[in-house]
Amino acid sequence: MKKLQQQQEQTIQELQTTTQELQEELDEAEKNHIKDTVENIKNVGELAETKRELKKSEAENKALKTSLQQADKDAKPKDQTVAYLKTLLSEKQMAEEAQHKKVLQELSKCEGLEKSLKDSNDELRQTKLQVEEIQNELDKRIQKKRRRWWKCCRE
Structure with missing residues (x-):
């Protein structure tokens, strides 16, 4: 009976060790997921800044175009200004x-990162489900x- 009890305790210990290892793997996967999310947020911020710069550049371009059109109207004495x-x-x-x-390249990069993050999320969910199934088993x-x-002990 002691041998059976020792075997049971050893089996329980092994199962607990396996559960702990699976939990550690899950924790590591969650940490990696968080790191990926932070990186994507940074990339989105950089893309937004680039878009703001592009809009500013477009506004400056429009102002230059307006100045050029005005200069074309007054072009007779100001040919050098128009050329400039x-x-x-x-x-x-x-x-x-x-x-x-x-901007388009950055946007493409962010879309790729977003897909990668989505895939990572799916993998993490799948891993969690597997860990839960194993823990239940x-x-x-x-x-x-x-x-x-207990049955053996009673007998």
Whole structure:
């Protein structure tokens, strides 16, 4: 009977160790998930800043365009000014296009990170469900072993 009790205690100990290891893995997965979420939030903030800069650039471009149109009206004596403003406008448009391309790249990157985060969330949920199933199974086994032990002790 002592041998049976020792086997049961050893089995219970092994089950508890397995449960603890699974819990540690789950905790690590949750930490990684939090880190990914923080990184995505930072990227979204950077993207918002880039969008603000792009809007500011577009407003400046519009002001330059308006100035250029006005200069074209007064162009007779101000040909040099018009040429200068056209050059500025051209440079500004190129810079704006480059910035717009950068914003699109950042947006694409964030969308990829969002999908990755969603996949990570799904994996974490799945892992949690598996851990819960294993813990429930282990609890059932422990209860079964205890009942057998009590039954043996009574006899």
